[in-house]
Amino acid sequence: MAASAAAAAPWKQLLLNALDSNANFKHSTYFQLATIGSNGRPANRTVVFRGFEDGSNKIHINTDCRTCKIEEIKRFPFAEICWYFTESWEQFRINGTVDIIDGSNPDPMKLVQREKAWFGSSLRSRLQYLGPTPGLPCISEEPSQELSLDPSTGPVGAFCLLVVDPDQVDYLNLKSNERLSFTSKDNGDGGKCWISKKINP
């Protein structure tokens, strides 16, 4: 089965269905993002799904520019998402390239996306980007001082949008014991053509 580039990728509806059937659980929007660490070893952490890019199959993640994954992705811009849905027993493994959109991005359209992502996140989430550098030694025994942020303030320097552009997806349903492999090819006009096949679980 092949789908046109303009259309949603054939795995996207499966993912939207899974999000829908697991919507009672906050953690259903959490997944694990694997990258290659700066020492060449695998790195893996939980991040939050922030939605699809409008009219596309690209996946948005908010992160702090000061975390290790930014340097890792700059060196090697590939990642695999592993997204397991605990209620429906479905797993999506999504492999793709990652684009980093920080405040220095030269593309005005991308800066608009970053701003949208910023205002789309809660005030509490935004405050994290004002805190001390993640991963550095914690120097104070005191709870960190109360930070405050005006809700109209735009994205701060540490705020970064990651955009994962999938080119391979492996779907596994542990209830039906079915597995599908989705692979893509560039179709020549900047889009992708997706092929799916049923494989052994």
Added chain:
Amino acid sequence: MAASAAAAAPWKQLLLNALDSNANFKHSTYFQLATIGSNGRPANRTVVFRGFEDGSNKIHINTDCRTCKIEEIKRFPFAEICWYFTESWEQFRINGTVDIIDGSNPDPMKLVQREKAWFGSSLRSRLQYLGPTPGLPCISEEPSQELSLDPSTGPVGAFCLLVVDPDQVDYLNLKSNERLSFTSKDNGDGGKCWISKKINP
């Protein structure tokens, strides 16, 4: 803080506590294992925790020798586990080396471990290793034939035990907003000496 090699690693009790406080949920024993794929890109999938090796900090995972991760680990024997506990909001990122114990392993002690892992898993789990090769195209539209296995039959060829030997652990508690980094050094007598420090979340 430093702990001796013979003692449990300082992060191990945190992990046992997390398993205990999330024990109501079957998925609390599932985690994501990231490796380097054979194309050099990150690979990431959900696997099941099968316990610690007796008297050690090593983590056991059962898998099928015919899955891609075996070839991946043979080429590059490093992995990062990302283990998120959905009830207690705790995350463990466990980086280490991976040992593959299949039926051809020359070490009799390791073969005993593999056999123990086999008999420690359910009959239903064991049956999976008799099924068609995971990841290959599904050639039959029929449901696979009923497989049967004598409960006293030892490990079949496709059954493989993975042993992850952690050398770095990152612990994050999203309720208390605390994060700890645990790193190890070989202590010269085959054991490891662990150092922990508090870092910014």
